[in-house]
Amino acid sequence: MWAEEIQRRNADLSTAWLSGDVERRMVHYAADSISNPDYQPRLYGPDSIARYYRVLASRQRIIAHTRRTTEIIPLDDGSALEIGRFELTYALYTDAVSHHQQGRYAHLWRRQPGGALKLKAEVWGYFERIENPASHSLGERAAAGRAAPPGDPAVEAELGRLNVLDAEAVKTHDAAAKIARYADDAIYMPYADTPKVGIDQIRAHLVRYTEQGRGATFESVRVWNEGFEVLGGYVVEYPKFEVRWRSGQDSGGTSGGGLRLWRRQADGSLKMLRQIATHDYRA
16 A cells, blocks of 8 residues: 555655756645755755755756665554665756765655645665765754654653663764664664665674774764654654764764664564664765
């Protein structure tokens, strides 16, 4: 039931992207939608999302765009999480150079009261760092907002504890603690990299990533969320992070967001089932 309708919606989204028709694109977004592309801090609501895509259309000419759904996870409350990959070819109006990129995306679709299927959330980004990240950002300070209204206080506290542990694992370079968050059948879609499928690929990626960062000292690490939704045996979380680091004489900061799908285990704990991460652009 989900696949055919999602395929139709995605085909129309690609057509709108190719034509630069932002109004046609926005037909597919819910009134409470959020968007979190790579290099752009989270956008709240159709007005801010439309403004972003209008600016993007003014900077680049889309030559080709295709999407391929790799899985659909039905959730409670008439929702489904779609995971997929895309290919995009575009040319910036400033230099007319053609850029071909591949990437990954997550769409949280939700049935609306009138029956239409619309996007509650979208997160997307490329498999590698791009040369011109400023071209994919509004260049503004991150807006304050919530991706979902306050929910179950017990789940809020549970996610809060998990995020504190997540921040501590980053700060102490503890790869084992990072890996322990994931289910055996998890898929992790990191920033500027290909998806890691299953706990073995996730373990190899996180061990390598942690070792590469051992030369840095993390002065502060903050992980939190801007809302979550309990959907049956799953929890959709809209995370954010901020890191301040130092390495020798160099220092800097990194921030970003994304989407996480947690699954409730038989023992009552939450394990990460799907995660897609983005980074903000910093000049």
